[in-house]
Amino acid sequence: MARRKSKSKQEEELFQGLAGMVMLGGIAGTYSLTKSWGASMVVGVLGVVGVVLLMISIQRKRTERLKRSGITQIDKMDGVQFEHYLGHLFRFQGYKAEVTQATGDFGADLILSKEGKRIVVQAKRYSKNVGLKAVQEVQSARAHYRANSAWVVTNSNFTQQAYELAKSNGVRLINRDELIEMLLQMKGKLSASKKANDNVKTSA
Template sequence: MAHKKGNRKTNVLFNQVLLSFILFLLAFQYPWIAVTVVSIVMAAFVLYIYLWSITDRLKNKRVLQSSMREIDNMSGGDFEHYLSVLFEDIGYEVELTPASGDYGADLLLKKDHNYIAVQAKRYSKTVGIASVQQVFSAKTYYSANEAWVVTNNTFTKNACDLAKKSGVKLVDREHLIRFMTESKIDTFAPTYTITLWNEE
């Protein structure tokens, strides 16, 4: 059996070499064939990139249409992906940090010279003080200007108190919905000004 597999690999390699040699001879004898082949390959590549970009945009559009009920049922990773698409849609440059060893930030946002460390918390309960502490550390590690905690839920009183003292901005369920609304506004319509919890 191993001998037969070895013969198959040898035959495939031989066929590839033979085909390459024939194509080389054709290109040498008939340059227009080479030009045609290269043109076809380039056109196919451009078409592939175009179709990929359309597919990617359609996927992101579907993600942006997620309801709060769907968000409440997302995994932590799916919620991070949702936020990356959401923030990118409303004008931020978005970078996802590694799944492990993220130093307290799940996303890094850039906009108007602001660099923001974001921790995403898709919780079925209120978010506690630990998230504020972690994202505050991430702000220092990534040399960010701001630190946010974004959740589909609300925050405990201790988390709110520490956020005020440390300058961490909290985006709770209500404010997340405002971001979601902004992403769905027509480009010619006026945009909302988002007021974060501890700026009120």
């Protein structure tokens, strides 16, 4: 089953390709100028080392970003905890969020309301990619709850078939990368609000 690559995987493959291009380009360019294979190999190796160091730096920044987001804590949650955490996250975004009962939810784990519109959400706390079934279930839930929109949110990613079905049915898929962005935005605003309150208390 085809799967859409995550952003981090795409970046990793990009840098691998870049390392190869830098090495070959450095060797060819140096040889054309010096006619020395020894100097060409040195330049090629130095180029690869530079790309590897850049990859390490980016990986460190990505790791720090993941720690700030709290996604690793979400990875340890069970399904019900994930649903309630998403309820908190969406309430922070201004939605009225209701977590449905664990059984007999008709395909919706949360029901969001905002500005007169209703959104059904299926939450998937997975260690693997989410497939077609989640999209089919949330689409049915949209009809059952007479909702305007249907979303599937996961801490993982989706299969390519899930993306294709979601696109044709107007279902929004929120994968790990987008969830991390939402978490960072929430934590950033909470941190800014805390600092503002601390400043008010200090000046009072």
